[in-house]
Amino acid sequence: MYDTILVATDGSADANRAATHALEQAEQHDAELHAIFVVDTDRYAEPALSSTELETMEIEEWGNQELSEIADRGEELDIAVTTQCCHGKPYIEIINYADEIDADLVVLGYHGHSHAKGEQIGSVTDRVVQNAGRPVLVAT
Template sequence: MYDTIVVATDGSADANRAATHALEQAEQHGAELHAVFVVDTDRHAEPALSSMELETIEVEEWGNDELAEVAERGDAVDVEVTTRCCHGKPYVEIISYADEVDADLIVLGYHGHSHSKGDQIGSVTDRVVQNAGRPVLVAT
């Protein structure tokens, strides 16, 4: 049913649950799994030789660590995981990447680190669901 799956992570508990679901689906369907982390350029400025450069680099390194963890979890269940860390608006980058790899499914957490209201869907997840034009599994 699924040949290519994209999972987005920000390291939050819901994103970790999303990674679990994505790995299960990839294993079950023999699908390619792509994990993406987006450095939100609205929250973290693009590097420009300033103090923000250090913060952006730290967020990118943290994102790469989160992606490496998803890849390690994939190795444990014999699922190869392709990772990408990029910069931009998270929902735009997630949808663009899903388009690029022609994903059959996008898997996201209900909300991420920046979401403050626990009972409402996160803004990134909501925007992906509204605009992806493909199935989206939301992990809670």
């Protein structure tokens, strides 16, 4: 049913649950798994020789660590995970990457780090669900 699955992470608890679901689906369907982390340029400025450059670089490094953890979990299950760390507006980058790899399924957490816990879905997840044009699994 699924040949290519994309999971997006921001390192939050819900994103970690999304990674678990994505790994389960990839294993069950013998699918390719891709994982993406987006450095949110609305929250973190693009590096430009300033004090924010260090913060942006730290977020990117942290994102790569989160992606490595997903890849390591995949390796334990004999699932190769292709990782992508990029800068931009998260929902746009997630949708663009899903389009680029022609993902059959996108897996996201219900809330991310930037969203206060509650009953309302996170803004990135909401925008991806509304605009992806493909199946989206939302992990809670």
